[in-house]
Amino acid sequence: MSDGKIQFAEYNETFVLKCVGDVRLTFCSALNETIEKILKTNSFKSIVIDLTEVISIDSTTLGLLAKLSILSKRKFGMLPTLASTNPDVSRVLDSMGFNQVFNLVHTPAPCPECLDDLPEQDQSEAVVKERVLEAHQILMSLNESNRDAFRDLVSALESSTT
Amino acid sequence: MHSTSQQTSPMTASEELLFLQKQHTLLLEDQRAGQQLQQLIRPSTPWETQGITFEHCVVPALYLTGDSLDYFVLPDGRLFLYLADVSGHGTASALISMLVKNTVREFIFGAHAVHADRSLTPATVLSYLNQRLLIYNADRHVTLICAIVDTDQNMLHWSVAGHLPSPVLYSAGRADFLRGKGQPVGLFEHSTYSCEQMPLPAAFSLSLFSDGVLEVLPEKYLITREAALPKLITAAHGEYAGIVERLGLANCSNMPDDIAMLVLSRNLA
Numbered sequence A: 001m002s003d004g005k006i007q008f009a010e011y012n013e014t015f016v017l018k019c020v021g022d023v024r025l026t027f028c029s030a031l032n033e034t035i036e037k038i039l040k041t042n043s044f045k046s047i048v049i050d051l052t053e054v055i056s057i058d059s060t061t062l063g064l065l066a067k068l069s070i071l072s073k074r075k076f077g078m079l080p081t082l083a084s085t086n087p088d089v090s091r092v093l094d095s096m097g098f099n100q101v102f103n104l105v106h107t108p109a110p111c112p113e114c115l116d117d118l119p120e121q122d123q124s125e126a127v128v129k130e131r132v133l134e135a136h137q138i139l140m141s142l143n144e145s146n147r148d149a150f151r152d153l154v155s156a157l158e159s160s161t162t
Numbered sequence B: 001m002h003s004t005s006q007q008t009s010p011m012t013a014s015e016e017l018l019f020l021q022k023q024h025t026l027l028l029e030d031q032r033a034g035q036q037l038q039q040l041i042r043p044s045t046p047w048e049t050q051g052i053t054f055e056h057c058v059v060p061a062l063y064l065t066g067d068s069l070d071y072f073v074l075p076d077g078r079l080f081l082y083l084a085d086v087s088g089h090g091t092a093s094a095l096i097s098m099l100v101k102n103t104v105r106e107f108i109f110g111a112h113a114v115h116a117d118r119s120l121t122p123a124t125v126l127s128y129l130n131q132r133l134l135i136y137n138a139d140r141h142v143t144l145i146c147a148i149v150d151t152d153q154n155m156l157h158w159s160v161a162g163h164l165p166s167p168v169l170y171s172a173g174r175a176d177f178l179r180g181k182g183q184p185v186g187l188f189e190h191s192t193y194s195c196e197q198m199p200l201p202a203a204f205s206l207s208l209f210s211d212g213v214l215e216v217l218p219e220k221y222l223i224t225r226e227a228a229l230p231k232l233i234t235a236a237h238g239e240y241a242g243i244v245e246r247l248g249l250a251n252c253s254n255m256p257d258d259i260a261m262l263v264l265s266r267n268l269a
Helices: A029-041 A059-076 A087-095 A125-145 A153-161 B013-041 B091-109 B122-136 B211-216 B222-235 B240-247
Strands: A005-011 A014-023 A046-057 A081-083 A103-105 B047-049 B052-059 B067-073 B079-086 B142-150 B155-161 B168-171 B174-177 B196-199 B204-209 B259-266
Touching (some): A005 A125, A014 A029, A014 A059, A014 A125, A029 A059, A046 A059, A081 A125, A087 B222, A103 A125, B013 B091, B067 B091, B067 B259, B079 B091, B079 B259, B091 B122, B091 B142, B122 B155, B142 B204, B168 B222, B204 B211, B204 B222, B211 B222, B211 B259, B240 B259
Parallel strands (some): A046 A081, A081 A103
Antiparallel strands (some): A005 A014, B047 B052, B052 B259, B067 B079, B079 B142, B142 B155, B155 B196, B168 B174, B204 B259
8 A cells, every 4th residue: 555545433323434645455355344344343324435635546446435335325225425525536436437326525515505416325315415414524523623533444454354 | 387385494594585586586477478468369459450540559567467458340340449447457457357358259259149230339248248247256347448430330339437538539630538438347236338429530540548548647637637638649640659659658667557558540641
């Protein structure tokens, strides 16, 4: 892994995955398993992914995010909320058709009017919108005051394999 | 068979160094043999048929590459091509790229291929490839552009699976990205692919790239690098050699990422 990092936090029954910097993964299936294990052993009601501090993201990490989308849909009947404000990152997400498999938010602060384009999910549109706004609030509060809540996913992976 | 692991007594430092050097040489030979094989199974370049010239180059980041391409004549006479980029790089991605090539050819030429004339579209190929790759659960996905050139009807048909950058069509002094998008293959069970089409100009070139090409452009951001591509192609008058030269692909090695490029052209002045 290079200058980037992948962290996670658990907050208000929400699983938060945060990627920072230049994210390049060389191993993926091990991370998949770690995330699945965390999701299995705790009770969550939604997944949030924060890409707002990403400079660039490689295809392997994007594959990991896609797995998280499938998992979230299966487990919670709704897609993860994914925040991206870097135009380069948003361009890549768009080219991969990720607007169909994530609740994408592109504004730094929660914006109820910006949520008219969300993909269809098992939960009602109203519930999805509410969860997305809530998820976005959580991201903001974690980023502003609670940075310590984040743990490095790679060290979680290492401790779980020993 | 080479065996390098039957060491029973403890090694001295110089023995260990020798052992590592030997192992390194073996691995290097192995990688080079793989690289040669990958070069061998790519289609010939330049290749001309039905008035269309196909030219390509592939620059691996190391030895083996997950970037791949193929082009050939379909049983109904139309021309088929794709350029694909497997996530990650190195040996594992290279193995998946072989699987892609074989799966596509099996779908088109295999014993079970059931295509009435001209019923095959780039989208049906992508859908099939998606389902086949999902079976392997390989934690790798593939972005690609798949196209069919119909010189009888003078039409271009294409479909895009999560691929960046978009193909660039050059004609009459102008270069523009082709529209279209879709999800990569090998990720989602329910991905669907749409077919795009347009009449082919009398004189044109169509350039396809893997995303590694964006890393050799000098602009700072991904979106500005992407925007620079049509300008570069216009400056090269859409010609393969000019594009290669302007991108500096002729004498590059140890690239940050694999790079693949395919240009098809007709009647360029």
